[in-house]
Amino acid sequence: MVISLLLISILPLVSSKLEFDFKFTPEKPEFGKEIVITLTSNTTENYDVKAFIEKEDKILSEILSQGEWKNPFYYLQSAFPKEKSFTIKQTIESENGYLCVRLRKTGSTPYDEVCKEIILIPDQKSDDSSQAKAETTPPSETIIQDESSDSESTTLHSQDNKTSEKSKIIEPILISQNLSENNTPILPIALKNEPIILKNPSKESPPLQNQEIITPSEKFRNRLLYFTNFLFLIIILLLLLRKL
Structure with missing residues (x-):
């Protein structure tokens, strides 16, 4: 069943x-x-x-x-x-x-x-895009190499300029030394093309007579005076608190 x-x-x-x-x-x-x-x-x-x-x-x-x-x-x-x-x-x-x-x-x-x-x-599109990216990477590397070569050339050019400037500065010094050895009058030679700045007498520092000079003993007295005043103030406050 x-x-x-x-x-x-x-x-x-x-x-x-x-x-x-x-x-x-x-x-x-x-x-x-x-x-x-x-x-x-x-x-x-x-x-x-x-x-x-x-x-x-x-x-x-x-x-x-x-x-x-x-x-x-x-x-x-x-x-x-x-x-x-x-x-x-x-x-x-x-x-x-x-x-x-x-x-x-x-x-x-x-x-x-x-x-x-x-x-x-x-997807074929994603494969094509990845291949295109892979193909475009070598030119970017060459561009970076070109930029590095350009930077190297600029640094070399700047170094050449610095050495030429140093040679220009050293030559007048050697000439002045030769003139001094021959007991001939030495003429002033401008080493650099820099402007000469004259001091303004109106902007000179004030004379020391007007300045206040504090001796170590005066400093000690001032500190002692501050301390005594502070001590008196504390005593007065304590007395007022007791009265309260």
Whole structure:
């Protein structure tokens, strides 16, 4: 009796399993390109459809519904067998994955699923951009080398200018030494082309007579006076506090 009841409860579940299959084109789709899925089944009942690409339980695609790309998490209500072709596209890059299609009888929870392995081609634009960046790096290095050579030439030029200026300054000194050895009058020689600045007598420092000079003894007296005043102030405050 118990076995018959179990068979009665299991048979509807076995008989309700839907047999279906699908094909998709292209077989090796590029990233972002549309993938057309075609379903085949002998059923005439209405089924909700969910189609997506996954890898390690991560959804990598979107599905086209009523002219808009949508999240494949939700079923397309009563879509099959009214429609047998569905369009999806990959939105997250991956080298491979599984294309899965789920059919659920409208108004129920259980579903039937078929998954097939799919080879995904990475985005060609990103590869081209990376190659372009790799090709453009050598000229930048040559530019840096040219800039470094220019900086070296400028530093060498500045060093040459400095040495020439030093030679100009040393030559008059040697001439003056030779003239002094021959007991000849030495003429003033301008070593540098710098203007001569005369001091203004009106801006001289004031004479020391007007400045007040404080001796160490006076400093000691002033400190002693401050200390005694401070001590008296504390005593007066203590007396006032006692009276209170």
